[in-house]
Amino acid sequence: MTKVTAQLSVSLDGFYAGPRHTGDGDWMASAESAGFFRVTRWATDAMAWRERQGFAGGEQDTNSEVIAETFAAAGAYVMGRRMADGGEVPWGEEPPFRAPVFVVTHRPRQRLVRGGGTSFTYVTEGLVSAVEQARAAAGDRDVAVAGGGGLVRQVLAAGLLDELELHIVPVVLGTGLRLFDADLDLAEKEGIELTPTRVLHAPQVTHIRYTVGGRAPLLLDDRGSGGGATTIIN
């Protein structure tokens, strides 16, 4: 059955890129880019990623297997507009997706068909519509929310996400674009509960896959407090 999944590389402090580049200068020279390339280095070093980009070499390891599996599972993608714009030129005539991509945007644009099975459909009716269109296109495979992080957060906040895989990179960036930012619209004493279903360990990154449960109240849980207020493991 088709699931809605998302995958994101984040720093240990939760950033998927450095601070947002807003000027006219070169994105590649920006702090946003520096953070982005640090947290995605494990992927750009992996053979499975490089093959999809048409690049030679790369490591054939756990990280590469994770990427190959991620590509294989996706029957269609949902993507944010900023990511789609940024990728349009570098992805070229044969983008790595090899599946229909639905771009959430406010700007209408004609469908763009690329080689290798990739197409970009610009959806102006909102996130729910983009996910539904991707679901219809995905067949038996999954709908993958490709990013950016803002879109992953929106899909999670909207209760549309079934599975989240975080690639947690062992670096603290201190600042940047944060996956779990303030606009999740959680009530006081409410959380979004998940269950880790798979953890893969590599020197460069820890891959943790979660099933998303949903919103739930944070019940006071003083089973261990004996009426007190503090534990030492905090």
Next chain:
Amino acid sequence: MTKVTAQLSVSLDGFYAGPRHTGDGDWMASAESAGFFRVTRWATDAMAWRERQGFAGGEQDTNSEVIAETFAAAGAYVMGRRMADGGEVPWGEEPPFRAPVFVVTHRPRQRLVRGGGTSFTYVTEGLVSAVEQARAAAGDRDVAVAGGGGLVRQVLAAGLLDELELHIVPVVLGTGLRLFDADLDLAEKEGIELTPTRVLHAPQVTHIRYTVGGRAPLLLDDRGSGGGATTIIN
């Protein structure tokens, strides 16, 4: 050889407690407490934690082994003042540490000796002095930074931390007290690099232990970009 270690339970979005409780009301009824007890639930359910608190029962599982190991490794503790104040009454006459605790504070206070080997020494000469005093007291064992999160962050920012173990709890809290907050004093395009050395998976929490490398520049790494700007795994 004595290492300086820290352990902290955090939500998937990096909070070790809910939003800070500042009023006169009951801390136990606050949102700070609700977040705190959610992320420490795995510990309060564990037999090894309950034994140290003098409580019966609990789970004898991976989580309990992690706690037992953490207690056994610590020859002395460094602790923040707010945590020490909050724990003083509930920890009672035989606190769970069974080792000297050095409290970083601005308020001088006479040394407090409790049963079972625990003592509290109030250090007003700053963090570095507290860590050095704890190191002298720890013998062959480690100095454990017991918390709170603000103190862990300060120890990391000061370059004093050798090892960090995060207990990553599968809940998104959306707001609260964040371990990796803005005051890490990192330069632009600079990060703190770590290496994961052990990952333990349990349904309630993922335990990741890191060796702390140190500050390093985020070098532009476009090995995988082919001159482009975006990858699909972002």
